[in-house]
Amino acid sequence: MTLRLAIVADIHHGLPSATKRGDTALGLMEEFARYVHDAAVTHVLDLGDRISDADHDTDLRLQAEVAEAFRAVDKPIWHLNGNHDRDHLSVAQNEEILGQGLGHEIHDIDGWRIALWRADSRIYRGADHSGFVLREADLLWLSRTAQAADRPLLVVSHVPLSGHSQIGNYYFQNNPGLSTYPMAERARAALAQARVPVVCLAGHVHWNTVNTVDGIPHLTQQSLTESFTNGGEPAGAMGVIELGDTIHWQVAGADPFRAELRPTAQRWTPALPEFHAHPELRARHSQSKG
Numbered sequence: 089m090t091l092r093l094a095i096v097a098d099i100h101h102g103l104p105s106a107t108k109r110g111d112t113a114l115g116l117m118e119e120f121a122r123y124v125h126d127a128a129v130t131h132v133l134d135l136g137d138r139i140s141d142a143d144h145d146t147d148l149r150l151q152a153e154v155a156e157a158f159r160a161v162d163k164p165i166w167h168l169n170g171n172h173d174r175d176h177l178s179v180a181q182n183e184e185i186l187g188q189g190l191g192h193e194i195h196d197i198d199g200w201r202i203a204l205w206r207a208d209s210r211i212y213r214g215a216d217h218s219g220f221v222l223r224e225a226d227l228l229w230l231s232r233t234a235q236a237a238d239r240p241l242l243v244v245s246h247v248p249l250s251g252h253s254q255i256g257n258y259y260f261q262n263n264p265g266l267s268t269y270p271m272a273e274r275a276r277a278a279l280a281q282a283r284v285p286v287v288c289l290a291g292h293v294h295w296n297t298v299n300t301v302d303g304i305p306h307l308t309q310q311s312l313t314e315s316f317t318n319g320g321e322p323a324g325a326m327g328v329i330e331l332g333d334t335i336h337w338q339v340a341g342a343d344p345f346r347a348e349l350r351p352t353a354q355r356w357t358p359a360l361p362e363f364h365a366h367p368e369l370r371a372r373h374s375q376s377k378g
Contacts, residue, residue: 090332091198094129094163095339096120097291097325098170098311101154102140107258109313109322110140116312116324117157123340124161124325130197132163135291135309136170136209136246145175151177151185162320166193166204170246170292171220174210192229196239200331203233204208205245211266220247231278240285240351242331248290249275250306252299258316260293267293279304285351287335296325296345298337303355305335310343318342 101113124132141149151173158165167186169179183190184235193204207226211219234241251272254260260267269275279286280302288306294314299306310317310325317323324341363369 089198090330091200092127092129092328092330093136093202094120094124094127094132095289095309095327095329096132097135097309097327098137098314099134099154100137100140100144100172100296100313102142103152106138107314107316107320108140108311109315109320112322113313114153116161116288116322117154119324120312120326121157121160124163128329129163129328129351132161132165133289134158134165134167134188134274135244135289136168137172137291138167138170139172141172141175147173148185149178151182152174155185155187166195166202166244168204168206168244168246169209171209171211183333192233193228194233198331199239201237201239201241203230203241203243204342205230205233205243207245207247209246209268219266220269222271222275227271227274230275231281234279234282234286234368237282237284237286240331241282242329243279243286243288245288245290247292248306248308249279249288250299250301251276252297252301252306254293257295258292273335276301280355282353284353286352287331287349289329296339296343298347298349299349303352305349305351307337307347309339310341310345314343318320332360 099113100108100110102110104111138154195202254264286304295312296310297308309327310323313322324342327339329335335349337347
């Protein structure tokens with residue numbers, strides 16, 4: 089059996105700013121509704137950052153406009169919050185607008201377990217800390233979900249966990265700490281507890297990437313309205329992921345992407361420490377000098 093899901097990420101409805109073409113979001117959402125209708129999928133994943141935040145009242149209006157646009161999508165939708173959805177609005181306010189709960193969820197469909205890991209996605213700004221906070225309750229939920237998985241597991245989040253290179257990324261090349269959670273290595277360790285194939289899917293970083301860490305593929309999908317890869321034009325990124333023995337992921341739009349992966353439950357050999365800190369290698373080096 090295979091499971092097909094449609095994906096939209098980082099809609100960023102609102103005024104255009106820098107490379108975000110938020111002024112095109114609602115028109116592109118009309119295209120996304122047609123894309124979903126034609127794609128033969130069972131569900132839709134909204135990976136968060138539905139708006140470009142401005143202030144509380146503006147954000148309420150923008151979120152309501154995106155929620156209205158989603159009503160044209162004729163498949164069940166699972167929403168996640170992104171950091172821009174949380175700058176001025178609470179989780180409860182997002183839940184009320186979207187008409188669904190936004191806590192962690194698990195869904196078993198067609199031989200796969202879909203884990204909606206709705207970890208805290210707010211960026212905190214203060215003198216002592218500026219960035220995401222990986223809360224212990226969120227980490228424990230992820231760990232217990234991985235340990236309990238008895239079938240292949242798709243972990244969906246707004247913020248990616250791979251910690252992969254951001255070289256070339258307009259936003260994060262010089263701000264890599266904001267591209268993932270602090271202590272993301274603990275989240276990756278939690279994923280490694282699974283004895284089944286695991287695939288991770290996220291948004292946030294506004295480009296299409298595949299990175300495999302410890303045998304676990306980490307995918308990030310391009311933003312619907314991002315333009316830094318397209319000379320100022322919105323990417324219009326709309327994806328479908330097909331989950332089976334092989335993973336097929338395809339992103340349509342101005343920044344097209346395609347990947348085929350075979351997930352496995354096998355994990356990799358642990359990495360070496362720094363060579364000079366490894367007793368065996370240090371002893372071998374000393375013997376060769378002697």
